[in-house]
Amino acid sequence: MSNLTELGQLLHEEHFRILVAVCGLENRVGGAYECQPLDAANAEDRHQLEELVAALDEVIGHHAFEETVIFPLIRQCGKRELTNALAIEHLAIEPMAMRLRVVADAMLQSGTGAERWSEFRAAASALIAEVLQHLQKEELNIVQHLDEFLDPQMDHQLALDHLADRANSRQPAFAL
Numbered sequence: 001m002s003n004l005t006e007l008g009q010l011l012h013e014e015h016f017r018i019l020v021a022v023c024g025l026e027n028r029v030g031g032a033y034e035c036q037p038l039d040a041a042n043a044e045d046r047h048q049l050e051e052l053v054a055a056l057d058e059v060i061g062h063h064a065f066e067e068t069v070i071f072p073l074i075r076q077c078g079k080r081e082l083t084n085a086l087a088i089e090h091l092a093i094e095p096m097a098m099r100l101r102v103v104a105d106a107m108l109q110s111g112t113g114a115e116r117w118s119e120f121r122a123a124a125s126a127l128i129a130e131v132l133q134h135l136q137k138e139e140l141n142i143v144q145h146l147d148e149f150l151d152p153q154m155d156h157q158l159a160l161d162h163l164a165d166r167a168n169s170r171q172p173a174f175a176l
């Protein structure tokens with residue numbers, strides 16, 4: 001991955017963070033953990049649920065950046081079919097992410113019964129499969145080819161803008 005552009009590196013880092021969250025989720029809902037619901041009363045489980053909610057929010061923000069900045073630029077290079085397919089995948093992933101976020105939030109607020117854990121596992125499983133194949137497609141078709149779609153100056157400027165947006169979005173909304 002050493003030949004990525006600056007913007008490509010940022011996108012790759014975001015994909016990697018999403019991948020880590022999704023793989024952590026996959027481990028926690030399958031195998032030996034299937035019958036061990038995440039319990040918000042347990043500090044470690046609570047932290048995992050909070051991290052998951054943050055990761056799901058990051059997925060939505062990441063999609064918005066791709067759709068408003070990256071995809072239009074790639075479309076201009078004649079890759080309309082690719083960007084349309086990826087945008088359709090976003091439309092499939094986002095309701096799944098929101099569904100899982102709602103269940104995770106409910107677990108944080110009012111605990112995990114058997115039915116809620118089953119709902120969580122179903123929502124997680126559906127999301128994991130979609131996200132993994134989407135990340136792979138974007139890494140292969142976009143991240144590794146950004147140098148073909150953007151000149152170095154534009155790539156550098158977009159990377160700076162994106163870093164600034166990320167920093168701003170982390171600041172408290174009502175800072176005194």
Ligand SMILES: [Fe+2]
Pocket residue numbers: 015062066135138
């Ligand atoms: Fe992406």
Ligand SMILES: [Fe+2]
Pocket residue numbers: 063066086090134138
């Ligand atoms: Fe995407």
